[in-house]
Amino acid sequence: MNDSDRLRAVRVRTRRRMVFSLLVLTLYFSFVLNWTEAGAFLARPLGGTQVTGSLVMFVALILLFIGLELIFLWFYRREGSGDE
Amino acid sequence: MSSVHELLRKGFAALMPLSMALSPVAFAAAPGPVGEVSQQALNPVAIGMFLLFVLVTLLITWWAARRTRSSGDFYNAGGQISGLQNGAAIAGDFMSAASFLGITGLIFLGGFDGLVLALGAFSAWPLMLFLLARRVRNLGRFTFIDVVSERLERTRIRLVAISGTLTVVILYLIAQMVGAGKLIQLLFGLPYEVAVIAVSALVLAYVTFGGMLATTWVQIVKAILLLTGVTVCAVLVMYHAGFSFDTLLVEATAAHPRGDAILRAGQIFDDPVQVTTTLVAMLFGTLGLPHILMRLYTVPDMVQAKRSAFYASLFMGYFYLALIVLGFGSVMLLYGNPEFFEPGGGLVGGGNMASIHLASAVGGDVLTGFMSAVTFATILAVVAGLTVSGAAAISHDLYAEVMCKGQPDPARELFLTRVTTVTIGVIAVVLGILFQDENVAFIATMPMVVAASVNFPLLFLSLFWSGLTTRGAVIGAVLGLVSSVVLIVIGPQVWVSVLGFEAPLFPYDYPALFTLPLALAACWLFSVTDRSTRGTKDRANYHALLLRSEFGDAASSAADGGEAVAGAPAAGGRV
Numbered sequence: 325m326n327d328s329d330r331l332r333a334v335r336v337r338t339r340r341r342m343v344f345s346l347l348v349l350t351l352y353f354s355f356v357l358n359w360t361e362a363g364a365f366l367a368r369p370l371g372g373t374q375v376t377g378s379l380v381m382f383v384a385l386i387l388l389f390i391g392l393e394l395i396f397l398w399f400y401r402r403e404g405s406g407d408e
Numbered sequence: 409m410s411s412v413h414e415l416l417r418k419g420f421a422a423l424m425p426l427s428m429a430l431s432p433v434a435f436a437a438a439p440g441p442v443g444e445v446s447q448q449a450l451n452p453v454a455i456g457m458f459l460l461f462v463l464v465t466l467l468i469t470w471w472a473a474r475r476t477r478s479s480g481d482f483y484n485a486g487g488q489i490s491g492l493q494n495g496a497a498i499a500g501d502f503m504s505a506a507s508f509l510g511i512t513g514l515i516f517l518g519g520f521d522g523l524v525l526a527l528g529a530f531s532a533w534p535l536m537l538f539l540l541a542r543r544v545r546n547l548g549r550f551t552f553i554d555v556v557s558e559r560l561e562r563t564r565i566r567l568v569a570i571s572g573t574l575t576v577v578i579l580y581l582i583a584q585m586v587g588a589g590k591l592i593q594l595l596f597g598l599p600y601e602v603a604v605i606a607v608s609a610l611v612l613a614y615v616t617f618g619g620m621l622a623t624t625w626v627q628i629v630k631a632i633l634l635l636t637g638v639t640v641c642a643v644l645v646m647y648h649a650g651f652s653f654d655t656l657l658v659e660a661t662a663a664h665p666r667g668d669a670i671l672r673a674g675q676i677f678d679d680p681v682q683v684t685t686t687l688v689a690m691l692f693g694t695l696g697l698p699h700i701l702m703r704l705y706t707v708p709d710m711v712q713a714k715r716s717a718f719y720a721s722l723f724m725g726y727f728y729l730a731l732i733v734l735g736f737g738s739v740m741l742l743y744g745n746p747e748f749f750e751p752g753g754g755l756v757g758g759g760n761m762a763s764i765h766l767a768s769a770v771g772g773d774v775l776t777g778f779m780s781a782v783t784f785a786t787i788l789a790v791v792a793g794l795t796v797s798g799a800a801a802i803s804h805d806l807y808a809e810v811m812c813k814g815q816p817d818p819a820r821e822l823f824l825t826r827v828t829t830v831t832i833g834v835i836a837v838v839l840g841i842l843f844q845d846e847n848v849a850f851i852a853t854m855p856m857v858v859a860a861s862v863n864f865p866l867l868f869l870s871l872f873w874s875g876l877t878t879r880g881a882v883i884g885a886v887l888g889l890v891s892s893v894v895l896i897v898i899g900p901q902v903w904v905s906v907l908g909f910e911a912p913l914f915p916y917d918y919p920a921l922f923t924l925p926l927a928l929a930a931c932w933l934f935s936v937t938d939r940s941t942r943g944t945k946d947r948a949n950y951h952a953l954l955l956r957s958e959f960g961d962a963a964s965s966a967a968d969g970g971e972a973v974a975g976a977p978a979a980g981g982r983v
Contacts, residue, residue, distance in 0.1 A: 330955055337958060344534075345539055348535060352527070352687065352691065355527055356683050358673035358683075359673050359674060359683050363673075373654040376520070378520055379520065382520075383732070385531070389531060389721070390725050393533075393534050393538075397714065397718060400714075
């Protein structure tokens with residue numbers, strides 16, 4: 325791989341890093357919705373239980389972030405770059 | 409119970425600044441909102457289990473000491489730790505006593521809002537994997553300062569970054585030591601000074617003789633113990649709730665003075681900006697913590713570095729999910745049980761003891777003793793990580809790289825490292841004792857804000873922005889540091905709680921929402937307007953750094969025109 329190929333690969337990887345990071349940041353700060361009028365729907369219990377949308381959101385965010393990490397690592401493995 | 413309700417409202421303002429720093433001091437340095445902190449009776453089970461932990465960790469140290477022969481061994485365990493081991497060690501380093509005691513205590517008091525801190529602490533790890541793990545591992549050798557000084561003017565940027573690191577480490581250390589003294593006083597019935605000296609002596613033994621290798625294994629053992637304890641508690645709580653999460657919540661809301669309001673946001677925080685600035689501090693502060701970043705160098709390569717971040721996420725994700733069960737379990741089982749409350753209505757030992765009382769409620773003396781010992785182990789693991797990081801900042805970053813221009817005498821450097829470690833231990837004891845009666849809430853807040861406003865901007869921009877120059881980086885970092893300190897001083901924690909003024913000049917405990925953008929903007933402005941020769945060189949250096957950050961040393965050889973890059977990554981490939 326010559327220098328310009330490497331730079332192209334770096335650009336692709338950097339773009340990917342930014343997309344994943346922006347996704348995490350957007351989801352992360354959406355948690356603030358719980359403290360706003362716009363997020364009032366999250367306070368409601370779901371399906372006749374005591375479980376609220378807020379609690380589901382917390383659990384879902386943690387699981388989603390772990391899922392995103394797995395996808396991110398999978399991209400590197402699929403690239404066959406030999407590093408993951 | 410009505411007094412609990414009253415205190416709940418009045419006490420949050422005092423509790424929150426403390427709790428958010430995720431340091432034990434947060435929950436022990438000041439009286440909790442539900443009951444005064446009081447010393448507990450001597451717990452022989454806890455002491456027995458703790459002595460067993462000490463014995464095991466000292467054996468680990470003896471084993472590690474025979475393998476620690478160079479400064480490289482001391483700083484990064486010779487880079488021999490696997491991704492899984494390092495992930496567990498990172499989790500052990502990061503899951504402080506406050507995560508266990510504090511977040512559970514906050515859920516006990518205010519329900520859902522306590523989870524803000526859990527989400528903040530967890531969410532840095534995906535970003536660590538996406539943005540930092542690979543590049544930081546490829547570019548540095550022992551500390552993140554190696555990375556930020558890679559393409560900028562070495563002396564100036566190192567001095568600024570060392571200032572940021574030492575500020576974070578020392579403040580974090582004071583918070584940990586004061587918290588340790590108070591917590592151990594609570595859990596074991598030992599005098600404060602004895603507790604502080606015991607923590608420092610043990611940590612010195614680990615770090616001075618075993619370096620990063622011993623520290624790593626202490627953190628791994630602690631992580632395993634903590635996750636085991638939390639799992640046992642969570643299973644026993646679910647047993648009490650008939651293994652139904654809905655039943656757990658129904659019974660918790662029935663027991664809590666605020667009823668089902670604890671399942672919604674707004675019991676602790678009422679301002680979205682306050683939530684946002686807390687989330688910013690937690691997220692970016694974690695990404696700038698020097699003792700956490702240093703762990704990325706203990707693995708042999710970037711693949712293991714990325715795996716470390718992923719495994720750390722897994723362990724911490726599990727831990728914070730389990731805390732939901734523990735938090736609402738403590739509400740279900742403690743409220744309404746007079747055994748756990750003082751005659752005046754406060755929780756025995758203070759609000760931060762909720763998880764320890766929960767262990768007692770579901771597992772009796774044995775589980776209480778186990779969880780108390782785990783809490784002590786937790787403090788030791790965190791302080792050990794901080795001590796290694798502080799020692800590396802002085803002996804590697806300052807002595808070896810700045811004073812010796814990267815050419816130190818190895819034996820002298822290792823000797824200095826050990827002397828520095830002992831010095832840090834002594835300083836920790838002295839400061840821990842000096843600050844024992846002070847309101848140290850602001851000291852617990854500062855490390856996260858400073859890390860978010862100084863270390864993170866430097867690290868992120870040096871890795872991802874070609875336009876960063878030494879001038880921009882230095883001015884941005886200094887502004888980040890000064891603004892963090894000033895806004896914390898004029899904020900509620902110092903201006904009102906310490907200095908006694910009626911109202912703060914700045915309304916938020918965690919100013920990172922304002923100081924981080926300020927530092928980034930200053931870095932940008934003073935870089936783009938930098939017309940100096942040094943600035944031109946800094947920009948030109950980015951190309952080689954970028955390739956090496958992604959492909960390792962081989963790439964920099966190509967970028968340098970095929971010249972071999974010998975030695976450590978930090979020293980090679982400079983253009």
